[in-house]
Amino acid sequence: MEGMNSSYAVGDLRVSDAERDGVVERLQDAYADGRLEHDEFDTRMQLAMTAKTRGDLAVITADLASAPRFGAVDEAPTGEDRMLAAAAHAVAVPTLFVGPLVLMLVSGKRSEYVRRQAAEAVNLHVTLLLITIVTFGVGGLLYAVTWILSIIAAFHALAGRTFRYPWILRLVKEPRPGISG
Template sequence: MVLEAGAAHDQGMTTSVPQGALRVSATEREPIVDRLQQAFAEGRIDKEELDLRLHLAMTARTRADLDAVLADLAPVPAAPAVPVPAGEPTAEQRVLAALAHVLGGTTLFLGPLVMLCTTARRSPYVRAHIVTALNFQLTLLILTIVTFGVGAIAYAVSWIVCGVAALLGLAGTPFRYPFTLRLVR
């Protein structure tokens, strides 16, 4: 019998599997789990039902099993996207840009570096300010190391420059520090 099934497969014969009988992967379960958590947050289901449905979603083997978990929940309405002009930064972007400069003045290069790792993807405007602040602080650090600490006097001046940069960031204006190495792009 195994030989016959192999022979049928070798001859190019395939059987069609209904859509609901297809096996599901962990990637297909993730949006279901997210939707269940959202339904719980909306008050559509209680904690016990959330736990039960999460268990069913995580142990579902087929698409039909997974679809049954959300059968009585309304689909998530798509939120209309509010277009933002590409040239004009939002208030949040301006605050983040100013924060990059202020953190540069207070935490040296660590603040802008953390922001580069966490919030730089929000917009090109924010990234440009973060990179500018980071490059300035790295330049000051290199200057201090190369001059065996004498360059630390530049840090006193840097607070004023960082303050000006933060104000320009809040105003939505691009800013470049003078005499800065472009180490990070």
């Protein structure tokens, strides 16, 4: 034990997989929000996965710290909120954007979590409808994929996690934590 220094700075402490996972989630959110370019995202992901100390991780997200993370909610969603959010994704399969829109307008006033998830489902199906119109119906083949994504999103919502569909137009904006609207 002689020669060991027990006065390490916090930044010099080794990181755990859980700490790396938190940074990876923050980077994924920043990329999904458009705050990181693809190349920068790849570089930072590599750095996060190979980081040894807390200081290494802090550098990776230093310029992202002040931006609000999407999906951060002041309070954990209730069981009812999770069920309604899951329903917003699931009801989109037979009703397209109409069912999630109704849930967003009715239940979204009461719960920010439900509003976010319903808005995401509305955005997906409006995007898909526009693709179908522009491609003269050929884009309708994507509906099979969206049914699978809707089921995955519903399970995420039931677990109280935020789900973001990839490559969609976000015409209906989700509220940010602490911002009413």
